[in-house]
Amino acid sequence: MPRILRPTRAEAIAALASAALFALAFPPFDLVVPVFLCLVPLAVAVALQVDEGGSPAGAARLGFWFGFLGYGANLYWIAVALSLFTRLAIAGYIASLLWLAPFVGAAFAALFAMRRATRLPMAVLLPVAWVALELVLNYLLDLSFPWLPLGLAAAPHPVLAQIADLSGVRGVSFWMALTNGLIADAWLARHSARAVAVRALAVGALAACVAAYGAWRLRTTPTRPVALIAVVQPNVPEDVKLREENRRRFIGIMATATREALAAADPALVVWPETALPGFIVDHPDWVDSVRTLVAIERAPILFGTIDLEWVDAFSTPPKYNYYNAALLADSLGRIDAQPPYRKKYLVPIVERVPFLNPRWFSGIDYFGGFGRGGEPPPLVLPFGGVGTLICYESIYPEHARAFRRQGADLLANITNDAWFGHSSAPWQHFAHMRLRAIETRMAAVRSANTGISAYIDPLGRVHGATGLFVPAVQTWNVETSDVVTPFVRFGDWIGWLCLIGTVVVSATQALRSRRLQREGRAPVTREPLGDEEA
Numbered sequence: 001m002p003r004i005l006r007p008t009r010a011e012a013i014a015a016l017a018s019a020a021l022f023a024l025a026f027p028p029f030d031l032v033v034p035v036f037l038c039l040v041p042l043a044v045a046v047a048l049q050v051d052e053g054g055s056p057a058g059a060a061r062l063g064f065w066f067g068f069l070g071y072g073a074n075l076y077w078i079a080v081a082l083s084l085f086t087r088l089a090i091a092g093y094i095a096s097l098l099w100l101a102p103f104v105g106a107a108f109a110a111l112f113a114m115r116r117a118t119r120l121p122m123a124v125l126l127p128v129a130w131v132a133l134e135l136v137l138n139y140l141l142d143l144s145f146p147w148l149p150l151g152l153a154a155a156p157h158p159v160l161a162q163i164a165d166l167s168g169v170r171g172v173s174f175w176m177a178l179t180n181g182l183i184a185d186a187w188l189a190r191h192s193a194r195a196v197a198v199r200a201l202a203v204g205a206l207a208a209c210v211a212a213y214g215a216w217r218l219r220t221t222p223t224r225p226v227a228l229i230a231v232v233q234p235n236v237p238e239d240v241k242l243r244e245e246n247r248r249r250f251i252g253i254m255a256t257a258t259r260e261a262l263a264a265a266d267p268a269l270v271v272w273p274e275t276a277l278p279g280f281i282v283d284h285p286d287w288v289d290s291v292r293t294l295v296a297i298e299r300a301p302i303l304f305g306t307i308d309l310e311w312v313d314a315f316s317t318p319p320k321y322n323y324y325n326a327a328l329l330a331d332s333l334g335r336i337d338a339q340p341p342y343r344k345k346y347l348v349p350i351v352e353r354v355p356f357l358n359p360r361w362f363s364g365i366d367y368f369g370g371f372g373r374g375g376e377p378p379p380l381v382l383p384f385g386g387v388g389t390l391i392c393y394e395s396i397y398p399e400h401a402r403a404f405r406r407q408g409a410d411l412l413a414n415i416t417n418d419a420w421f422g423h424s425s426a427p428w429q430h431f432a433h434m435r436l437r438a439i440e441t442r443m444a445a446v447r448s449a450n451t452g453i454s455a456y457i458d459p460l461g462r463v464h465g466a467t468g469l470f471v472p473a474v475q476t477w478n479v480e481t482s483d484v485v486t487p488f489v490r491f492g493d494w495i496g497w498l499c500l501i502g503t504v505v506v507s508a509t510q511a512l513r514s515r516r517l518q519r520e521g522r523a524p525v526t527r528e529p530l531g532d533e534e535a
Contacts, residue, residue: 004057007065011058014045015065022066023073025153027428032160035153036179036203039130042066043122043184046108050115059112060105067104068097074148077424082351084238084420092350099143107133110507117510122188123199126181127174132503134173135496138397143349146396147429150176155432158461159214164439165486168398170496172436175210179203218460221442223480226411227268227384229456230261230300231448233473234276238419241450247279251290254304257474262298265476268384272304273450274325274392274417281306281328281336292334299332301382305391305415308341310372322372325352327389327415329380339381343374344391346400378407385410385481390437392416395430398493401437405489410481412437412445419451419470427453427469435461440488444481459484 007015021038024031046059078096082089111129118125130150138146151172154161164172182199189195234253240246254276261270277287291302308326313319324343330336347353352371379386388404388411395401395414404412414434418427431453438445439461447455454475455466459482467473 005061005064007061011045011062012065014041015062015069017041018066019069019073022070025150026074026148026425027152027156027432028425030156032153032157035150035176037183038070038150039126039177039180040184040187042108043111043126043181044187046112047115047122047184047188050112054112056109056112060109062105063108064101064105066108067101071100071104071148072097074425074429077421077426080422080424081420081426096145100137100145103133103136107136107503110503113507113510114503117506117513121181122184123178123181123202126184127177128499128502130177131170131174131496131499134170135493135500138399138496142347142353144346144397145349149173151436152429152432155435155461158218158435158439159211161436161439161461162214162217163210164436164461165217165442165484165488167491167495168402168440168488168493169436170398170493170499171488174495174499175206179206182206221460221482221484223459223482226444226479226481227382228265228476229411229446229479230258230265230267230270230474230476231446231454231456232257232261232270232272232276233449233452233454233467233471233475234273235451235470235472236419237451237470238417241275241278241417241419247284248286250277251284251287255290255294257472258294258302259297261474261476262294262300264474266298267300267476269382269387270300270302271413271415271446271448272302273448273454274305274327274415275307276304276415276450277306279307280309280323282309288336291330291336295330295332295334301332302330303327303380303387303389303413303415304330305417308343323370324372324374325391326374327391327413329382340377342377342380342389342391343372344394345374345376346394346397347371347373348393376403379404379409387411387413388443390414390434392418395437396433398437398440398488401441401443402489402492405441405443405485409443411479412441412443414445414447415449416447417450418453423469427451431455431466435463440486442482442484442486442489444479446477446479 018038018041021034025035025038042062045062049058079089079093082092107129111125114125134149138144149169151169154172182203186196186199234257254272258270295302305327308324310322312321327342328336329339331338379388386409388409390412401412418430421427434445434447435457438457438459442459444459445457452467452469454473456464456477456479458480464477465475
């Protein structure tokens with residue numbers, strides 16, 4: 001192992017302690033407490049490195065190993081998912097961690113620089129550096145992966161999550177990281193009972209304010225009826241779904257479940273999951289006929305996932321085309337071309353799109369890197385209002401749901417296929433994101449998942465009728481939404497951008513100052529901590 005990555009004993013203990021708490025902070029665990037402690041060992045270690053004349057490299061090493069271990073504990077399901085496609089699943093999982101960990105390391109190096117430049121308490125610096133990291137992970141183009149913001153831990157607890165309407169999930173993360181910083185400052189000042197008491201009071205006051213705001217929002221946010229909406233969860237295992245010979249069976253499975261929903265109620269919309277019809281819709285006129293027949297029975301529109309194809313040059317050799325993970329609407333007259341298809345914009349790296357390369361290079365390889373990227377069409381228009389569609393992974397991007405709200409959507413429809421996650425923690429983490437999207441935008445959300453979790457989430461993030469995993473289900477709900485326009489919808493992720501700007505400005509200023517002092521021969525002495533064998 002290169003020396004720069006070799007942690008000292010103190011660094012290893014801090015990284016392991018934070019990673020262990022980070023692993024317990026997110027669904028399916030609903031423990032609340034770990035998320036308010038998981039950054040404390042790291043923050044204390046960085047503060048001590050600054051005070052003892054350490055270097056940014058030590059802080060970066062701390063962050064790297066925390067990122068590698070903490071994300072590794074939470075994202076083990078990447079190996080489970082990739083095992084369906086490749087024998088290199090473990091290598092892909094490790095590659096994902098090696099991509100994420102340096103960003104975490106850079107964030108803690110920036111925290112070190114800000115601490116040395118300003119000497120401000122960790123309660124000020126830690127939330128700024130951490131939220132800046134979350135924002136960067138959200139905007140890495142083809143390699144973005146904002147899967148585990150701290151604020152995700154609040155999703156199962158609506159009274160704590162309501163502040164997401166102020167600045168999205170990043171605002172919740174800021175509060176949690178600030179609490180970690182206060183606790184770290186209390187530990188650093190533990191020899192002063194007064195200093196510890198002041199910080200403990202601040203932790204309690206913050207929590208009380210967040211809970212009071214949440215209780216007020218839960219009590220006073222107005223809602224209105226939207227429509228009766230049915231969701232179908234067919235429960236098709238991924239290994240079955242991937243077999244070409246099984247594809248003709250799926251329309252029968254979906255039709256049977258839909259008839260069950262139509263017999264029990266009179267829904268204004270039926271929602272099927274992602275790739276409910278897993279092939280090119282143009283190659284299966286029988287699918288189109290079956291969907292039209294279903295719609296003709298009760299005049300209930302159906303929103304369904306499939307693979308949409310767009311010809312670029314049908315007469316070239318070989319023909320050139322783009323294909324998309326898409327959602328189509330069969331309206332009450334049976335038309336599937338009356339409104340533009342929704343084509344997935346945020347694509348899963350490697351599996352759906354190889355980063356930064358031409359997707360047509362991979363068009364001949366099933367389930368690998370060849371999907372085209374969709375744009376941002378307006379919400380689907382139905383008699384009861386506008387519907388914004390989020391396909392699978394897109395639910396982890398707050399700005400995508402916000403864009404639909406700003407275009408007039410009344411409802412979010414999240415269609416997904418989480419079968420490839422198996423019985424791991426991923427379905428619970430994925431579902432938690434949708435609860436935050438509902439709170440941020442104050443829109444209702446209906447979720448149709450192939451193997452679960454399907455549910456209706458109201459504008460306050462409360463879950464209604466959540467299904468189990470790997471069971472077939474048909475659910476119908478009287479959905480209510482809200483007309484409240486939140487600060488997040490109006491102004492976006494303003495806390496996140498302020499944190500990123502602050503981190504860059506202070507870190508760059510400190511770097512320039514250090515270079516100037518070095519040129520003048522007045523640079524502060526820094527040292528790398530001794531290795532365990534040298535200490």
